[in-house]
Amino acid sequence: MTALDDLRAVCEARAAQPTDRVADVEPRFVAYPTSTDEVSRVLRAASAHELHVVVRGGGTKLHWGAPPTAADLILDTSRLTGVVEHAAGDLIAVIRAGTPLAEVQRVLGEHGQRLPLDEMLPGATLGGVVATGAAGPLRLRHGTARDQVIGLTVVRADGVVAHSGGKVVKNVAGYDLGRLLTGSYGTLGVLTEIAVKLTPVPAARAYVRRPVRSPGEVRDLSVRLKQERLAPTAMEVECPEPDSLRRPARVPGHPDLMVLLLEGPADGVAARAEKAVQVLGGDARADAEPPEWWGSYPFGPEDVALQVVTPVGQLFGPVYSMRDAARGTGMRIFCSPAAGVLHAAIPGDVDPDRAVEIVNAARTVAMSHGGHCTVLAAPPKIRPELDLWGPVEGIGLMRAVKQEFDPAGRLAPGRFVGGI
Amino acid sequence: MEVPARLAAVAERLAASLGPHAVLSDPAELRTYECDGLARYAVSPGLVVLPESTEQVAEVVRACRDADLPFVARGSGTGLSGGALPRSDGVLIVTSRMRRILEVDLDAECAVVEPGVINLAISREVSPAHYHYAPDPSSQQICSIGGNVAENSGGAHCLKYGFTAHHVTGLEIVTPDGDVVWLGAGKCRQSTGYDLLGVFIGSEGTLGIATKVVVRLVQTQQCVETILAAFPDMASAGEAVSAIIAAGITPAAIEMMDALSIEAAEQAVDCRYPDGAGAVLIVELDGPADDVAAELAAVTARCEQSGAFELRRAADEYERGEMWKGRKSAFAAVGRISPDYIVQDGVIPRTALPEVLADIAALSERTGIRVANVFHAGDGNLHPLVLYDESVPGQGDAAEEVSGAILDLCIGHGGSITGEHGVGVDKAKHLPKMFTADDLDTMQLVRCAFDPAQRCNPGKVFPTPRLCGEVPRRGTTPHPAQAAGLAEAF
Numbered sequence: 001m002t003a004l005d006d007l008r009a010v011c012e013a014r015a016a017q018p019t020d021r022v023a024d025v026e027p028r029f030v031a032y033p034t035s036t037d038e039v040s041r042v043l044r045a046a047s048a049h050e051l052h053v054v055v056r057g058g059g060t061k062l063h064w065g066a067p068p069t070a071a072d073l074i075l076d077t078s079r080l081t082g083v084v085e086h087a088a089g090d091l092i093a094v095i096r097a098g099t100p101l102a103e104v105q106r107v108l109g110e111h112g113q114r115l116p117l118d119e120m121l122p123g124a125t126l127g128g129v130v131a132t133g134a135a136g137p138l139r140l141r142h143g144t145a146r147d148q149v150i151g152l153t154v155v156r157a158d159g160v161v162a163h164s165g166g167k168v169v170k171n172v173a174g175y176d177l178g179r180l181l182t183g184s185y186g187t188l189g190v191l192t193e194i195a196v197k198l199t200p201v202p203a204a205r206a207y208v209r210r211p212v213r214s215p216g217e218v219r220d221l222s223v224r225l226k227q228e229r230l231a232p233t234a235m236e237v238e239c240p241e242p243d244s245l246r247r248p249a250r251v252p253g254h255p256d257l258m259v260l261l262l263e264g265p266a267d268g269v270a271a272r273a274e275k276a277v278q279v280l281g282g283d284a285r286a287d288a289e290p291p292e293w294w295g296s297y298p299f300g301p302e303d304v305a306l307q308v309v310t311p312v313g314q315l316f317g318p319v320y321s322m323r324d325a326a327r328g329t330g331m332r333i334f335c336s337p338a339a340g341v342l343h344a345a346i347p348g349d350v351d352p353d354r355a356v357e358i359v360n361a362a363r364t365v366a367m368s369h370g371g372h373c374t375v376l377a378a379p380p381k382i383r384p385e386l387d388l389w390g391p392v393e394g395i396g397l398m399r400a401v402k403q404e405f406d407p408a409g410r411l412a413p414g415r416f417v418g419g420i
Numbered sequence: 421m422e423v424p425a426r427l428a429a430v431a432e433r434l435a436a437s438l439g440p441h442a443v444l445s446d447p448a449e450l451r452t453y454e455c456d457g458l459a460r461y462a463v464s465p466g467l468v469v470l471p472e473s474t475e476q477v478a479e480v481v482r483a484c485r486d487a488d489l490p491f492v493a494r495g496s497g498t499g500l501s502g503g504a505l506p507r508s509d510g511v512l513i514v515t516s517r518m519r520r521i522l523e524v525d526l527d528a529e530c531a532v533v534e535p536g537v538i539n540l541a542i543s544r545e546v547s548p549a550h551y552h553y554a555p556d557p558s559s560q561q562i563c564s565i566g567g568n569v570a571e572n573s574g575g576a577h578c579l580k581y582g583f584t585a586h587h588v589t590g591l592e593i594v595t596p597d598g599d600v601v602w603l604g605a606g607k608c609r610q611s612t613g614y615d616l617l618g619v620f621i622g623s624e625g626t627l628g629i630a631t632k633v634v635v636r637l638v639q640t641q642q643c644v645e646t647i648l649a650a651f652p653d654m655a656s657a658g659e660a661v662s663a664i665i666a667a668g669i670t671p672a673a674i675e676m677m678d679a680l681s682i683e684a685a686e687q688a689v690d691c692r693y694p695d696g697a698g699a700v701l702i703v704e705l706d707g708p709a710d711d712v713a714a715e716l717a718a719v720t721a722r723c724e725q726s727g728a729f730e731l732r733r734a735a736d737e738y739e740r741g742e743m744w745k746g747r748k749s750a751f752a753a754v755g756r757i758s759p760d761y762i763v764q765d766g767v768i769p770r771t772a773l774p775e776v777l778a779d780i781a782a783l784s785e786r787t788g789i790r791v792a793n794v795f796h797a798g799d800g801n802l803h804p805l806v807l808y809d810e811s812v813p814g815q816g817d818a819a820e821e822v823s824g825a826i827l828d829l830c831i832g833h834g835g836s837i838t839g840e841h842g843v844g845v846d847k848a849k850h851l852p853k854m855f856t857a858d859d860l861d862t863m864q865l866v867r868c869a870f871d872p873a874q875r876c877n878p879g880k881v882f883p884t885p886r887l888c889g890e891v892p893r894r895g896t897t898p899h900p901a902q903a904a905g906l907a908e909a910f
Contacts, residue, residue: 089662089771090800112668133610144610146618147586154862162862163855168767170583170799171836172572172622173843173854174881175863179585179618188614200668229550229642231708265718268711311528311607340528340609370606392613393602397595400869401614405862417613 003049007031007073010041020074022054023067024380030074036153036161036192039075043190044159046073047410053157054412055186057098057125061132063301064377065185066388069414075190077127083107084193085167091198092150092167097127097191113198116142118295127191133183136295137234137261140339142199149178151195154188157406162189169197180401187416188405202233202263206273209291210284211255212240215316218258222313222337224279225260230272232338234261238293239319239333239342257291298332299345304355304378304386306344308362310371315342318365318373325361329354340371348379355382363390389417423509426487427466430511433483434469438476442517444468453512456497456504457559461845465492465506472517474592474600474631481629482598484511490875493629495536495564499571500763501844503624503880513629515566521545522632528607529637530589535566535630539573542635551637554581557840558748569630572622574840576673576747577704579798581638583840585621590634593620593627596871600631607634619866624842625877627870641706644672645716646734648743649701649723650694654678654793657699658773660726661797664703665770667722669715673704674798675747681754681792681805682746688753691746694730701728701797702747750794751805758790758807760816762823765841766830770800779829780804789815789822801839802830828853848883861886 007013013031020027029051033039046053052070056062057077077098085094088111095104101119104126108114117129118136128134130152135144142148151165154177164177181188212218218237225232240256258280262272273286299305308318315337322331322344329350335342344362346355355378363373367390375388392398395418402409402420414420421429427445435443444450445467455462466489471477484491490510497504506512518534521542525531526549531542539560543552556575557563563573569591574583581587590604604617611617620627651657657676664671677685679698685691693700701723705715716733723731734740746753754761768776777793784791792805804826808819827837827850837843837850851860860882867874868888878885 087769087771089666090769091665092769133615139609143582143586146615147582156862160858160862162859164859164863166836166854167834168769168800168836168839170574170578170767170796170801170839172583172840173836173838173847174851174860175619175866176572176585176622177619177863177866179615180866182615182618184614199670203668226639229639229708231641231711264707264711265714267714268708271710272708309605309608309610311525311530312609313527313529371608372605372612374612389612394616395613397601397603397616397869398614401616401866404865404869 003045003051004029006045006049007042010045011038016074022062022071022074025067025071027054027071027074029072030076032076032079034079036155039080039155039190039192040159040161042075043155043157047158047408052410052413055127055131055190057128058100058123060121060124061128061134064132065415067383067415068412071412077125080192086111087167088113092169092195093198094167094193094195095126096193098125100125101129108198109201112201114201115148115196116199117145117148120295120297126194130182130191130194131184131186137236137336139341140235140336141233146179146182148196149182149194150197152178152181152191153193154181155190155192157189157408157410165195167195185416186412187402187420188411204264204266204269205288206262206269207287207290208260208262208273208276208280208284209287210258210280210282212237212258213256214240215319218337219316221258221280225276228275228279230262230276232260233263235259235336235338236294237335237337238291239335259291259294261290293334297343297345298334299343302348302379304346304348304382305376306346306359306362307374307376308342308344308366308371310340310366310369312338312340314369314371315340317369318342318362318371321365322358322362325358329358331358348382352382352385356385359386392417423466423489426489430483430487430489431467434480437479438469438471442470442472442476444470453494453497453506453514456494456499456502458500458502458844458846461502461505463506463508465512466509467511468514469511470514470517474594477513477629477631478594478598478600480511480513481594481596484875485598488875490878492877493566493570493625495567496538496562498559498563499567499842499844500765501838501842501846503570503842503844503877504567505845507878515564518631525607526551526637530607530634531637532632532634533565535564535569535633537565539563539565539568546637547640550640552640553635554587554638555584558751565633565635566630569621569633570623570625571840571842574801576675576796579674579796580670580672585618587636588617588621588633589636591617591620591630592632593630595628596873596876604634624844624881626867626881628876641708643709643712644704644706644740645712646702646704646740646743647716647719648693648732649703649728650697650730651699651701651726651728653698654777655774656727657701658777658797660701660723660728661773662771663722663726664719665798667718669718671703671719671798672706673702675702676700676795676797677747677750678793680757680790681750681794684753684757684792685746685750687756689745689749691742693746702743747794751803754792754805754807758809760808760810762806762819764802764804764806764823764826765838766802766827766835767839768800768802768830768833768835770798772833773797773800776802776829776833780826783822783825787818787822789819791822796839799839800835824850843881845880848881851881851883860884
């Protein structure tokens with residue numbers, strides 16, 4: 001039996017096409033399992049034929065991380081979909097990994113609830129968001145995927161199906177594999193079902209916006225806001241280019257923006273929005289809608305995508321340094337200062353040496369603040385020149401974990417930190 | 421070498437490297453460490469060591485590695501599942517001399533502390549600046565942060581603020597091999613690579629020993645309101661809880677006590693809860709003032725609609741403390757109404773509360789064993805207190821049976837055998853009721869990565885240890901060495 005025959009005996013499968021490429025790697029097959037059991041059988045078949053497997057959800061972040069050293073089989077989760085259980089009274093749901101996040105929110109929204117994770121890239125699946133640990137503005141109040149996952153079903157490289165956690169929010173029975181698998185880029189196992197905790201959709205929302213001129217001004221305003229204890233759900237800044245670096249071509253009337261999201265009971269939100277406007281001064285005003293860039297990344301698929309993390313309140317140094325290093329490249333930065341995370345886009349057409357310089361500058365200053373800088377994605381021309389992760393603390397233990405979970409190195413080999 | 425000789429050699433090595441005052445080997449002194457907060461299990465440790473720094477902890481662990489002896493870490497010893505139960509053939513590493521708050525960084529909203537630091541000491545340190553450390557187990561006046569990390573401790577306010585895992589961003593650990601490694605992101609909120617920090621927290625001391633802990637500090641809210649609502653019975657109180665949650669409100673805490681636990685608390689601390697209450701709820705709301713005002717009105721209305729016959733609102737910090745006094749003393753208070761008791765810890769989906777309460781009542785009636793109920797009602801975390809008298813023949817066993825049956829009820833409703841007290845030695849036997857052999861085998865892959873020799877707190881959490889190394893990939897097949905009678909899994 002050929003590998004494709006064996007895969008077809010389990011579920012729909014086909015020979016790969018050029019559009020199935022992962023980075024520069026050409027896969028041979030694509031399989032579409034519809035259940036945990038089928039995923040298990042697909043992985044057993046892959047193991048028997050020594051196929052290397054890359055999981056694909058919506059395909060929105062498939063170019064993130066390093067290119068896998070081998071990707072014979074794409075395990076596509078687009079048929080592994082649906083909300084298995086939504087216990088509204090318990091504020092939890094069990095969801096199949098291939099379910100698009102937008103669909104998750106639609107189903108939950110019918111009962112006035114939501115999963116507090118942002119859909120940063122349209123079409124992203126829950127499994128993909130969990131596997132990459134991707135998060136957006138809501139992280140300030142609600143944390144990232146690791147904080148929402150309360151249980152999961154995972155299939156190991158050898159096809160063994162395992163569960164951890166459960167369907168209750170408070171649970172310390174056994175090791176929490178949910179956190180381990182979150183952000184593991186499909187290198188430890190294939191997520192098939194994910195149990196998450198939910199929150200009510202707030203009764204009211206207000207976006208308070210304030211044009212800003214410099215990172216220093218953002219810092220001063222942040223300090224003032226903190227003193228007021230207005231409990232924002234999110235705070236995002238389309239990070240200002242210092243006036244001295246501004247290109248003259250910048251369109252007047254589109255200043256950089258600091259935006260505060262306030263959520264809660266209608267009266268409370270109104271009162272807090274009013275207070276925030278007063279505290280922020282300048283041209284601050286409250287709006288019902290976010291700016292168009294809210295909940296998105298500054299980068300597109302062709303750009304070098306950076307993520308810089310620092311302790312809360314210390315992003316401003318890195319912003320200044322990065323701006324300086326990227327002078328003239330048109331770098332965009334979206335910043336979550338209260339969470340200590342920023343995302344930046346270096347246009348993909350810059351000279352690779354220049355990209356290296358900018359990444360080094362960002363990394364050096366981030367590390368000097370006790371933080372780090374990750375290249376989430378980069379175009380093929382630039383990627384080989386870059387160290388995507390920089391130094392990673394605990395890499396020895398990480399390798400040991402990978403060795404235990406996937407000793408043959410069959411799941412997305414080489415895609416993750418340190419060549420894992 | 422036999423175990424006693426190896427213990428003696430380790431004692432000698434550590435007395436030389438750490439100083440004689442750091443090593444206890446006198447049997448009388450060892451006995452004071454024979455159990456943690458779960459007194460039903462007691463083992464006198466082979467040796468007790470009290471290190472004062474990361475380097476000293478690493479030295480102790482390396483000494484254990486070199487002598488091939490197991491070791492167990494212990495903080496304040498308040499754990500309720502026997503997670504810090506010592507080994508007679510091993511070393512107990514006590515962190516009570518590592519009590520320094522190393523750094524408070526209010527700009528970064530975090531603090532770096534040693535593992536022996538008492539939970540409440542952090543909040544005391546930063547409260548003048550209107551910050552606190554959010555996880556608040558009932559034992560917070562004595563329990564240590566290192567123990568909280570091991571158990572992923574919760575507390576009444578974790579309904580809104582989350583558990584230890586949500587409030588620790590970095591850990592310095594000594595690995596079971598004696599290496600010093602940082603896990604997590606230090607003072608940052610997000611790390612790179614696998615989330616080893618996330619799996620370490622709550623691993624009950626089986627993956628290594630935390631020697632420095634970076635904790636998040638949370639700004640104290642503008643406004644706090646606490647109300648006490650008295651209901652004729654548990655059913656109506658349970659209904660109120662569901663109504664509050666359904667209204668889209670996330671209180672900081674919702675706690676429930678039944679008539680028996682109220683009676684005990686009255687006797688112990690004179691908390692003066694309303695007369696004739698079949699159940700009381702304590703609901704705490706916090707946040708910006710206008711939001712809290714709106715939520716307070718909504719909660720009050722829901723309680724009244726569900727049948728509350730008396731509602732009290734704390735006017736100040738003193739009154740808030742009085743309301744909480746009865747709840748926080750509940751575990752110890754049942755000592756007033758029963759000579760012996762078991763503190764159980766289980767979790768159910770919140771909506772199953774009425775059904776599970778009825779089942780517990782039926783169980784109690786059938787066996788004649790009284791059960792007092794104290795809950796973190798908001799998240800379905802039950803703490804039934806199973807009351808018995810050891811001096812009455814058969815009652816201890818009957819209580820044990822009732823206690824186990826309550827866990828079965830939790831599992832039957834899709835819940836968990838522990839919400840915050842941990843598995844430890846006490847519940848290892850129940851873990852297979854929640855997880856398959858493959859589930860447990862997969863969890864232990866992590867154990868094999870961190871501690872292939874299984875020297876670090878062996879015998880806890882998992883009922884059957886996995887043999888690491890060249891192993892079958894299926895948990896159901898015995899290891900060849902086992903099958904050949906060369907090795908034993910115990």
